[in-house]
Amino acid sequence: MTSQTVGHPGLPDDPRAEVAAPSPSCPVEITLAALHGRWTTLVVRELLHGERTFTELRRALPALSDKVLSERLAHLTEAGVLDRRREPGWPPRVHYTLTPRGRRLGPVLQALWDWGAETS
Amino acid sequence: MTSQTVGHPGLPDDPRAEVAAPSPSCPVEITLAALHGRWTTLVVRELLHGERTFTELRRALPALSDKVLSERLAHLTEAGVLDRRREPGWPPRVHYTLTPRGRRLGPVLQALWDWGAETS
DNA sequence: CTGAATCCCTGCCGATACTG
C-alpha cells in the first residue's frame, strides 16, 4: 500500500521521489498542501479531539477569524480530511469530523512534533 | 527526550499541544518552518542522497534559480539541518551536508510521503 | 450561526543584473 523504504532513510523507491521541480502529484507535497496555511494544523489538532461545530472551533481558537476558519475548513474538506454535516433546522449548525484519512494525520503530526521537539 | 503519546493518536501530552494560536515554539511549527518554502523538501531530498555542492544542487534542480537556492540553503543551515563547508582556493566551491538532525528529517518526509501516497 | 464578498497589506518567489 504505502511505498517501501530503500537504503537512504525515509525516501521511497518511487519515480515521484526524483522529480526535478515542485509537483502537485508528489505525495510529500500532497500532504504539505493539505496542511498548508496558517492555523491549519491547529484546526486538525482540535478535531483530533473529536467532532466540533464551527462555533466550538472559533471558541477553541479565538484569534482565528471566521473568514480564515471557513477557508481552512473548506480546504480540509476538499482535501478529504474532514466531513461536513449540516444540522437541519434553525439556527444553522455545522459539525466537522475527521474522516478516516484525516485521522491518519495523527502520526504525521506526531512525526512533525517529534522532530521539532528534539533538543539537538 | 521526545514527548510521549496519549490516548488521541499522534498528539503528545505537552502544554505546547494546546496553544490557541500559531506559535513559533510549537514543535510542529518548528518542523514546518524548517521545511517551509517552495523547493525546500526537494533540496533536503537531494542531500539525503549525500553531500552536494551548490552547482550539483543546481544541476539536480534546474528550474530552481540560484537566488532561491541560496535562500533555501541559508535557511536550512540556520535551522540546523545543513552544514556548510567552504573549500579553500579558487574557484570558490561550497559543500553542503545534512547534519545529524537534518538526517532525522528522513522519517518526517517518509511520514509525509506515506500519507500523501494513500489512495483512499 | 455559518459562512461569502470585498479591501488592503504583506511576504514569497521568479527574473535579471551585479560582485568577491
Place this chain on the structure above:
DNA sequence: CAGTATCGGCAGGGATTCAG
C-alpha cells in the same frame, strides 16, 4: 563559482461588511 541586490507579480490572510 557562489552568492547578493533589486524589482515586480501574485497569493495568503486579517478586518470588515453582507447574506442565507
